[in-house]
Amino acid sequence: MTTPSELLITARWVLRGPRGLRLPHGGVLLRDSVVAAVGPAAEVAAMAGPAATRLVYPHGTVLPGxxxxxxxxxLDGGEDPVDALLRxxxxxxxxxxxxxxxxxxxTGVTTVRDLGDRADAAVRLRDEISAGALPGPRILAASAPLTPPGGHCWFLGGEVSGDQEILAKVRRNAAAGADVIKVMASGGYITAGGAEMRESxxxxxxxxxxxxxxxxxxxxxxAHAHGIASIVAAANAGVRTVEHCLWLDEDDRVTRPExxxxxxxxxGIAACCTVSGHDWRRKVETEGEAAARAFYGRIGWMHERGVPLIVGTDAxxxxAVFDDFVGTLELYEWLGFSAEAIVELATAESxxxxxxxxxxxxLTPGYRADLVVxxxxxxxxxxxxxxxxxxVANGRSRAPAGLPPEAGR
Structure with a gap:
């Protein structure tokens, strides 16, 4: 369904995004595709026109998407996503x-960064979603990630050899409409016959x-980077973000180099320490809590030392499925992050x-109408x-399948 020109949502709680901005009995007024007002429910309701659609969630919470x-x-997240893609x-x-x-x-995800697709599929989908032709989140698309011949994720079409091919691929991706350039600075486990995860x-x-x-x-x-050498090289080169960031040494051990x-x-380089809800729980079950904390604890360790964190699922x-974003957030809870910090990481900070x-x-006046109830x-x-x-994503509202948007009245 398409959001009307005005949509007023009131709820028991409104979380603005940044920590500490929590409103009891709050309201959010959306006008077209923009947040028009946020505040106490009665005050915001008074700003809505008589034709506004009004949704009330007396036991619910409104927060940013x-x-x-x-x-x-x-990739489909199945048993062999690479084979499925190639077929x-x-x-x-x-x-x-x-x-x-x-x-x-x-699941309430209104923005994603796609860090490697095939044949610019995510770029085209981004444009269709933006035009309102298909439902979906805002997409920041990378197109095909740069990798050496036969390197990690070669099957996405980004193989390059030598400086000229490197430069040409960056230009090609930019011309195709990429929002970000992705480079496989190290190997990865899903690419058979490619470099090891620790190898640059x-x-x-x-x-x-x-x-x-x-x-x-x-x-x-x-920069996709698992090994210490690849992370350091990427940081020295001036990348904006490091993906995965395992800090693997030459013996494939996860380390914490101060x-x-x-x-x-x-x-100020951010780390996107990707993890799915399935993977972290499986590690706890199969290897024990101590081993899992040694592995995932690097996330809290980096956070304590001032490394900015981006939430990512590697869906x-x-x-790594596409409908369990909260499973990833629950890892942060398990690691000891407060719920308020987790919401901030998943919204304003990322x-x-x-x-x-x-x-x-x-949820700030003038911002895009991206929210979840x-x-x-x-x-x-x-x-x-x-x-x-x-x-609500970019002003277009949708209820989960089988649930009317008025649910919660």
Whole structure:
């Protein structure tokens, strides 16, 4: 359904996004695709016109739409997503990315960063969603990630060899409409026969070329990097974000190098430590809590040392599904982050670090109409975020399947 010219939503709680901005018995007025007013319910209601649609959630919470900073819409999240991708034709690919975007939206995710697609599928979907032709979140698309011949995710079409091909691929992605340039600075486990996760695929000079060329088009660079050497090279080259950020040493051990993490923090380079709800719970069950905390504890360790964090699910790889964003947030709860900090990370902070914090991630007048309504209070019970009742993305509202948007009146 399309949001009318005015939509007034009142609820038991309104969370503005940044920590501490919590309103009891609050209201949000949307006018076309923009937040027009936020405040006490009675005051905001008085600003709404007589024709405004009014939705009341007496036990619910309104908060900004979620930001998933790392997904792959071209991959299906199944047993062998790479094989499935290589066997799918253009029509199946188009249908698949659209359905996965719809699933993300149904969980309250209103912005995603797609960090590697095939045949610019995510770029085209971004434009269709923006035009209102299909439902889905705002997409920041990277197109095909740069990788050496046969390197990690070569099957997405971004293979490059030598400086000229590197520069040409950056220009090609920019011309195709990319919002960000992605580079596979290290290997990864889903690519058979490719570099090991700890191994670097580009040196610091080459990464610097990519950053400089992307900068000519005003585009940030996101670097997939698991190994210490690849993370350090990417940071020295000036990338905007480091994806995964395991800090693997030469023996494939997850480490915590103080000197290097301080450098990341000093440069303001964000880490998107991707994890799915399935993966972290499986690790706890199969390896024990101590091993899981040693592995995932690096997230809190980086946060304590001032490294900015972006929430990302890596949806699309094996068992990383598109309808369990909250499963990822529950890892942060397990690690000891407060519910208020988690909501901020998933909304205002991730939006800021992706360079769109001036238009989304907060319920602030003048910002885009991106929000989610849930039953209950997520600051006292994070699982309330699973009870989605309404999602508004860029001014277009949708209720989860089978649930009328008026639910909660």
């Amino acid at each position: 979620f930001v998933d900073g790392h997904v792959h819409l071209s 799918s034709g253009p029509a199946a690919l188009e249908a698949g990315v659209a359905e996965r975007a719809r699933l993300l939206l149904s 695929q580009f040196d610091e000079r080459q990464l610097g070329l990519i950053v400089a060329e992307a900068g000519r088009f005003g585009l940030p660079v996101a 000197k290097h993490v301080r450098a990341l923090a000093e440069q 699309g790889i094996h068992a 939006a800021r670090l992706l360079g769109i914090g001036d238009r989304t991630g907060q 849930v039953d209950g209070d997520p600051l006292t019970d994070l699982s309330a975020l699973r009870a989605v009742r309404l999602v």
